[in-house]
Amino acid sequence: MFKGDFMVTLDDVKKNKEVQSLIMATDKCMRIQGYPNHGIRHIGYVSTTTENILRLIGCDERTAVLGSIAGWLHDIGNSINRFDHGITGATMAYGILKDLGMDYDEINIITASIGSHEETKGNPVNNVSAALIIADKSDANRNRLENIKNTEDLDMHDYVNLAITKNFLEVDKTTKTINLKITMKKSSSIMDYLKIYINRILISERAAKFFDYTYVLYINDVQINNTVLTKKVRHSIEKAEF
Ligand SMILES: [Fe+2]
Ligand SMILES: [Fe+2]
Numbered sequence: 001m002f003k004g005d006f007m008v009t010l011d012d013v014k015k016n017k018e019v020q021s022l023i024m025a026t027d028k029c030m031r032i033q034g035y036p037n038h039g040i041r042h043i044g045y046v047s048t049t050t051e052n053i054l055r056l057i058g059c060d061e062r063t064a065v066l067g068s069i070a071g072w073l074h075d076i077g078n079s080i081n082r083f084d085h086g087i088t089g090a091t092m093a094y095g096i097l098k099d100l101g102m103d104y105d106e107i108n109i110i111t112a113s114i115g116s117h118e119e120t121k122g123n124p125v126n127n128v129s130a131a132l133i134i135a136d137k138s139d140a141n142r143n144r145l146e147n148i149k150n151t152e153d154l155d156m157h158d159y160v161n162l163a164i165t166k167n168f169l170e171v172d173k174t175t176k177t178i179n180l181k182i183t184m185k186k187s188s189s190i191m192d193y194l195k196i197y198i199n200r201i202l203i204s205e206r207a208a209k210f211f212d213y214t215y216v217l218y219i220n221d222v223q224i225n226n227t228v229l230t231k232k233v234r235h236s237i238e239k240a241e242f
Contacts, residue, residue: 008102010047010068018096019072025079033082034153036144036161038075047071049135049169050128053178056171057211059127066106067128069097070113074132077114086122090115119199123206130210137200138169138180156188157196163188171213178208181218190219201225 013019027039036042050067059067073096077089090111097107113129116122117136124130142162154162166183184193194201201217205225208215217224 006101007062008069008097008100010065010072012100013069013072016096016100022076022079022092026075030078037146038078042139042144043072043075045139046074046132046135049138050131053131053134053171054127056173063127066109067131070110070128070132071135073110074114074117074136086115086118119203122203124210130207133207134169134178134204134215137204138167140164140197141167156192160188160192160196176212177214177216179216179218184219190224193219
């Protein structure tokens with residue numbers, strides 16, 4: 001259902017009072033529980049990154065816009081509870097986008113993406129969903145922990161995030177890889193990163209595969225996960241050994 005030629009934009013969603021209230025409530029709930037930033041900083045990064053991934057992969061302009069909207073709304077379920085926030089967020093987003101007059105088919109793409117973005121239970125179900133997963137899971141950086149005052153309360157998540165000074169995501173069309181390049185200080189370790197983020201890496205690998213790409217994680221210039229590139233190297237080593 002389109003209202004004439006009207007199409008809902010990211011700006012329409014950003015200006016919506018209900019959305020603004022939910023984003024503030026989400027940030028408040030997450031801060032109180034000691035989570036890193038889930039407010040404008042995080043959703044802004046996820047919104048822009050999802051949109052950029054879709055453009056670079058070669059999706060049409062409208063799909064990229066839907067990605068930016070999904071990114072903006074993906075964490076609103078946290079305003080109710082962290083548990084299953086993807087499902088609650090998707091349900092809430094359905095009503096909001098319907099009220100804004102969005103086409104039903106477009107709403108379905110966005111709600112499926114939000115409902116499938118959690119690393120412990122989600123899977124990529126469409127292009128927007130795959131891009132949203134990769135964008136969301138790439139947002140680990142010390143600047144997400146702007147509220148930390150008392151270092152006595154820090155846990156492993158905090159130490160890992162505090163050690164990350166740079167997180168750079170690139171889509172390489174030539175090698176068909178989506179590369180996340182992390183720079184970490186020695187105050188934490190690659191092992192600790194893997195301990196807490198293994199499910200994020202695995203869902204990102206599945207999401208890149210959805211585009212027929214390979215997800216490659218680098219930490220301090222060391223390639224971490226099993227990829228097409230390392231398989232090539234492995235193959236040449238095996239050949240040399242026999
Ligand atoms: Fe989330
Ligand atoms: Fe998120």
